[in-house]
Amino acid sequence: MKVMETTSARGRVIQPSVTLELSAKAKAMAAAGEKVLNLSAGEPDMPTPAPIVEAAHRALDEGHFGYTAAAGVPPLREAIAEDRTQRCGVQFSGANVVVTNGAKQALFNALSTATDPGDRVGVPLPYWVTYAEQVRALGCEPVFIDCPAATGFAMDSDALDAALAKDLRVMILNSPSNPTGAVWSKQQLGSVLDRIAQTDALILSDEIYEDIVFVESGHVAPLSLMPDLASRCCVVSGLSKAFAMTGWRVGYTVAPLDWTRAMNALQGHSTSNICAISQQAALAAVGRTDLVAPMVEVFRARRDRCMVHVDSIDLLSAHTPEATFYLYLDISRVLQAEGLPDDVDALANWLLDEHKIALVPGSAFGDPLHLRLSFASSDEVLDEAFARLAAALGG
Ligand SMILES: Cc1ncc(COP(=O)(O)O)c(C=O)c1O
Incomplete structure (x- = not known):
């Protein structure tokens, strides 16, 4: 045979x-x-944390057993939008949000709907392993941009210029970084954003570690530095790391409306909504610093x-x-x-x-x-x- x-x-x-x-x-x-x-x-x-677990118990008792909207229940999308507005100073509404099965699906939704095969995607190096694999899985080409240990893993500006000259479709940012644990300062991030702003690249900013930060200056959100980039930036984050909720699978995207519509449609035809109980638990978590x-x-x-x-x-x-x-x-x-x-x-x-x-x-x-x-x-x-x-x- x-x-x-x-x-x-x-x-x-x-x-x-x-x-x-x-x-x-x-x-x-x-x-x-x-x-x-x-x-x-x-x-x-x-x-x-107990209040989140208790919210899940209540959700079970109340019978949240059915499908929800693919992008998540409206109160959760609104809460995430409000939280992001406070973090970035950019006005978002629930319509900008898709709740995903962890930040991993958020990244995959974003890359799938923003790229075509053959597109180039900028990836800071060292990179979290999934970026390169998702980019390749979509038939795109990762363009790695050196963030050398000698500079505390700041992005090398010559390497960034060389990558941007290759006409990147998307630039992935990941501060705080997995694997290095580095946080980009205002100045370091500002210099990266200035350069990106001069091109047509979209920005995919993975900020999943934004709340586990030890430096007083804290996490600098790209959109808080340059709000004008909101029209071409998708922020990815989620509850896995900061709330010790890895198994609950709650991530999300906050993005422009057209990008969000496409991600919502993709999710509607792939996984649909995330677990309804996890959504109720997430509602008890968002904003609870x-x-x-x-x-x-x-x-x-x-x-x-x-x-x-x-x-x-x-x-x-x-x-x-x-x-x-x-x-x-x-x-x-x-x-x-x-x-x-x-x-x-x-x-x-x-x-x-x-x-x-x-x-x-x-x-x-x-x-x-x-x-x-x-x-x-x-x-x-x-x-x-x-x-x-x-x-x-x-x-
Ligand atoms: C940088 C980064 N982004 C995204 C994720 C995915 O997180 P989640 O468990 O919410 O899918 C991880 C998980 O290790 C990560 O390290």
Whole structure:
């Protein structure tokens, strides 16, 4: 019988998520009884705050069991619009909002409806792994723009100019950044936006870590700096990270009306609305910075704890993360050291297999010189992980 090709060229191009795969391997090792410390996952280790969980219980009791509008129930869309208006100083209404299955679907809706095959999409490097894969899955070409470690991961302006000269259809921005934990200052972001404003590129601003920020200056929203860009900017955010709600799957887009109409239509023919119970829970969360603040303080203390550990290991260094729960370990000296693995993937595998620590290799983010450590774990786990790293790499 003829063997049928079941995938298209576009289907074959998509690679699985390295971070999800690595996390799954670490979990499988732990399930088999190995004492693995899994610092690879991108999710808070705290429970969702009680008022949000209680709202979900009420939603079950009240019987929110049916379909909702594909873009989400009106009160939730209005609440998200109001919250975004306060953050950016740009007037939004519920009509600008589509509530999505996490920020991942928000990005996919936005890219799917803004690009045609062959378009170029600017992606800051190092990049969150999903950007490149979504861009390629849509038949577009990622154009990577260097954000070098030496400048605290600010975008290199020559690299940005070179990318913009290639006629980008969309420019992805991600401050605060996964994987680096860097926050762009007003000045750094302003210089990037000035350049983009001189072109016809659309902006896709992923601000999912906007509330987990440790620097006093806080997160700078692109639209708060340059409100005029609102007519060509789609903001992506969601509740997964700040509210410890990864499994509830609540993300959203806030975008111009024509872009929103297209995303709403796409979602209506793909997933329809997100879970109705999650929407009621989200309604109890949006705007509740008081629920987020205690978790941010926990992350800040853990970040400081990790930096003390890093300083005690000669072969490691790290940019102090200004946000997120990621520590981006510079391993360039490790790779040059005698007797240790000499490439980032081999190093990550060796650390997992031999020392039972799961970290994400920078290759997943287009960067061979770093490992990402998630400090969304208890102090005890972090202390033990650094003790193992010190033993593996020499103190
Ligand atoms: C930068 C960035 N954007 C978007 C997402 C997706 O978040 P969600 O779980 O809401 O889909 C993640 C999750 O890891 C992320 O790190």
